[in-house]
Amino acid sequence: MIFEMFQYAFMQRALVVGLCIAICAALVGVSLVLRKNSMIGDGLSHTAFSAFALATVLGFTPIYFAIPVVIAASFFVLRLSRSRKIHGDAAIAALSASSLAIGTFAISVSKGVNIDLNSYLFGSILSVSWLDVILSLVLAAIVIGLYFLSYHRIFAITFDEDFAKSVGVKTGFYDAIFAAICSVVVVLGMRLLGSLLISSLIIFPTLSAMNYSKSFRGVVAYAVIVSILAFLVGLAASYVFATPTGATVVIANLLLFVISFVLKKIRKD
Amino acid sequence: MALLTLKKLCLKYGEQIIVSDASFSLEDGDFACVVGTNGSGKSTLVKAILGLIKPASGEVIYGDGLARTQIGYLPQETRVDGNFPATAEEIVLSGCLGHMSIKPFYCHHEKKHALECLSALGIGKLAKKSFSDLSGGQKQKVLLARSLAATKKLLILDEPSNNLDYKSRKDFYSTLKKLNENRKLTIIMITHDLDADDLIGNKVIAIKEGKVSVADTAKYLEAYK
Structure with a gap:
């Protein structure tokens, strides 16, 4: 079955792109969940939705247009929440709603442009091209490299930002790097899960990993393993049952979370 | 001076x-x-x-x-999440960041220093324990050990x-x-x-x-x- 599945070029491409997304989403998810910023993924995915829609209407390649737009939006949210004039969750909610509105507006006023709304909302990883594969590999390599070079500083900021600042960690700089990494992950993840489901890929692996490990390094490692496993199970199940890949991957993540939760309870008892 | x-x-x-x-x-x-x-x-x-x-x-x-970055700071306990998944050693190591300039990874020297700071407070054996499993007093000592790692x-x-x-x-x-x-x-x-x-x-x-x-x-x- 596995061999048969990967005889198709579209499945091979989906496998590579999906693994890139699964690893990157798990890495950023740990800090987002632990800093209680899980909803940032949701806000940025809605921005990515409007960027994809606008790019299609304006005739640009969506992914090239969306990455700088989403990075700019993440910096904007970061700046807005740091200014303390508006709370972070309110900034994210405002960004989400306005982005969705702009995207929907752009799609509705465009005439003669064929837009597959479903693929933006729920993903379409089976339709990625070899160019998308190369782009995903390059971006994933950058994200993973930056993450590991900043790993100890990211830990310090995530655990206690004031202390990190006091020992000279440039929290603004690392926040900006992290915001850029999140943006790239969200835009890449749009291909797999779409704007409505991508935040689950960021949140679930960390929640599951926290049931397996109580060290930061352990949580990062387990989150990556769980994320990869959920993607492989989801991809295979979607092939076997002919279900949408994105939704099946999310259900696989949900199941792995439930299993981790039950195992934790059994261990405790 | x-x-x-x-x-x-x-x-x-x-x-x-x-x-x-x-x-x-x-x-x-x-x-x-x-x-x-x-x-x-x-x-x-x-x-x-x-x-x-x-x-x-x-x-x-x-x-x-x-140096400004070599002051050991212990913030109010309420600012730290008591259920954060991290070992005492991981937390104390972050106190060494002020001495590391742009170096991305801890070397043997920092790991040894972190363990010394934990041992100096009598909690060396808690190094691999999870922060969330410690008592209030032990948590505070771990945070103090992190501050010690940052300063002399x-x-x-x-x-x-x-x-x-x-x-x-x-x-x-x-x-x-x-x-x-x-x-x-x-x-x-x-x-x-x-x-x-x-x-x-x-x-x-x-x-x-x-x-x-x-x-x-x-x-x-x-x-x-």
């Missing part, structure tokens, strides 16, 4: 003056307790010393080879005895006294209790209506009576 000197330091939030014209110095081995009512500006003052907020005017001068000269503690029971508080204070006496560490500790049991240092920095005054503890307690 004094380890720390404040010269006419003025701190504001917007237009509101929090601290005005604060001038004092602390020498090597001083142990100063910062007292004042809630909202008097105690945390603001120490954050200015740490360089976390910019003064409206005046300056903070570090002497005796002290100056510790700044923001209400470290909050949420500690009487026994843990006594134990924690005794540890601080030992660090102060044996290592000649200068300590600045914020406390909101004016109980003589909490004023364990040789100096008191009192903040009242934005004015900062420094006195010997004995004299302060005498005047307070």
